[in-house]
Amino acid sequence: MISRHDVLIVGGGVTGTALLYVLSRYHPNIKKITLLEKYSGVAQVNSHPLNNAQTSHDGGTETNYSLKHALEVQKAAVLLRAYVEEHAVPGLFKKTHRMVLAVGAKEIQELRERFLEFKPFYPDLRLAEREELADIEPMVVLGRREDEPILGLVSTEGYAINYQKLSESFVENARVFNPNVRVLFDTEVTDLKKTGNWFVLETNRGTHMAPTLVFAAGAYSLLYAQKLGYTMHLGILPVAGNFYSAGRLLRGKVYRPQIKGIPFAAIHGDPDVLNENDTRFGPTTKPLPLMERHRLNTFFDFVRLPIVSLRGLWVLLTILANKNLLWYVCKNVLYDIPLVGTFLFLKEARVIVPTLQYKDLSLRKGAGGTRPQSVDLETGELEMGDKTIVGNGCIFNTTPSPGASVCLANATRDAAIVQQFFQKHVVSKENPPAV
Numbered sequence: 432m433i434s435r436h437d438v439l440i441v442g443g444g445v446t447g448t449a450l451l452y453v454l455s456r457y458h459p460n461i462k463k464i465t466l467l468e469k470y471s472g473v474a475q476v477n478s479h480p481l482n483n484a485q486t487s488h489d490g491g492t493e494t495n496y497s498l499k500h501a502l503e504v505q506k507a508a509v510l511l512r513a514y515v516e517e518h519a520v521p522g523l524f525k526k527t528h529r530m531v532l533a534v535g536a537k538e539i540q541e542l543r544e545r546f547l548e549f550k551p552f553y554p555d556l557r558l559a560e561r562e563e564l565a566d567i568e569p570m571v572v573l574g575r576r577e578d579e580p581i582l583g584l585v586s587t588e589g590y591a592i593n594y595q596k597l598s599e600s601f602v603e604n605a606r607v608f609n610p611n612v613r614v615l616f617d618t619e620v621t622d623l624k625k626t627g628n629w630f631v632l633e634t635n636r637g638t639h640m641a642p643t644l645v646f647a648a649g650a651y652s653l654l655y656a657q658k659l660g661y662t663m664h665l666g667i668l669p670v671a672g673n674f675y676s677a678g679r680l681l682r683g684k685v686y687r688p689q690i691k692g693i694p695f696a697a698i699h700g701d702p703d704v705l706n707e708n709d710t711r712f713g714p715t716t717k718p719l720p721l722m723e724r725h726r727l728n729t730f731f732d733f734v735r736l737p738i739v740s741l742r743g744l745w746v747l748l749t750i751l752a753n754k755n756l757l758w759y760v761c762k763n764v765l766y767d768i769p770l771v772g773t774f775l776f777l778k779e780a781r782v783i784v785p786t787l788q789y790k791d792l793s794l795r796k797g798a799g800g801t802r803p804q805s806v807d808l809e810t811g812e813l814e815m816g817d818k819t820i821v822g823n824g825c826i827f828n829t830t831p832s833p834g835a836s837v838c839l840a841n842a843t844r845d846a847a848i849v850q851q852f853f854q855k856h857v858v859s860k861e862n863p864p865a866v
Contacts, residue, residue, distance in 0.1 A: 434638070439639055441655075442646060446828055447645070454605075466602075483800055484696075487591075488508065492531045502552060504837060507833075524592045529589035534581050571583075640864075669802070675793065677791045690755070722803075742808055
């Protein structure tokens, strides 16, 4: 079977489905849009609620963001939040509070300085002293030493989002605006080539062709970009995260300040969007040679990336040689060791909830996703943030954090590029190749 399309999107997570929705609603001249997803439903990998932070980031309480980066994320957050408010369905989102909890004089001073810098741009932010914190999050204060100073940077704009339901909503509304939209599940791409200006994708369910192609498939986006010769200098460091369950403890998300020199978020706690009576703590962070978490067969695709080379190994060792990062990774690996790991994690989690007991914590089995972090093998740098590769008629998104939070903004950006690709194809009038 050979199918021809105007645009092909590979990947049914929140990034791919957001683009499907934006193209369908705002670009009506593009008719034949098809999304290919290798699993039996949308958002089965990192967009699944068990595998991510379930958060709409806006930069206000993410202390690893500079003000410039925070304001970029804030604009994207406004788009996303407007959508979920407009298309609210049961279980899609919950609005609550979120905060950064500073403990000790040094952290408190840094948090006060951050508040003064960010407050003009984030009117929802305020500082909460100990007494107010006891009202907002009682378990944060209960059992804590009276002489231990604490301070919260609190936002009233806390959105907990089920990104799987959001992906389902994008698909449903895309079909409203464009009845020609097709979503093909259980369709896995096995090969990709370009013939003329047409992309030819071989799948387990036939051949699909289009003059415009967008990959929104996490780490696999880089793998297929490199199959076409793009960004051969990039590798992927897959960073896996685990979560612990602890019962009903917190009412909203409670962050800890970012650890200096560490590019990954510190452990935080929040109610599970799937079960408000269960507080999740995490994520832990550890490198894992898999393209997708909990799927061991993806190891064989990982070794096809240029990170698996002498140069790649040297770059990874150089990155880990950073003293803080090496210890941080080792400590997070220890968290997964039975009995001992829970004890070590308890020490970190008690900074948020002092009365937490060993018996309260249980490691979530089968939960936690993978963040495909880009590594530049030429400069030896770990590239933070989402990574987008734009080629001739194609786009590849690896979408690490905050990919889900900026999905609509990225989709708007990518849709404009797709429109340009499509118009160029219409003008060229090039016929599809014979396959």
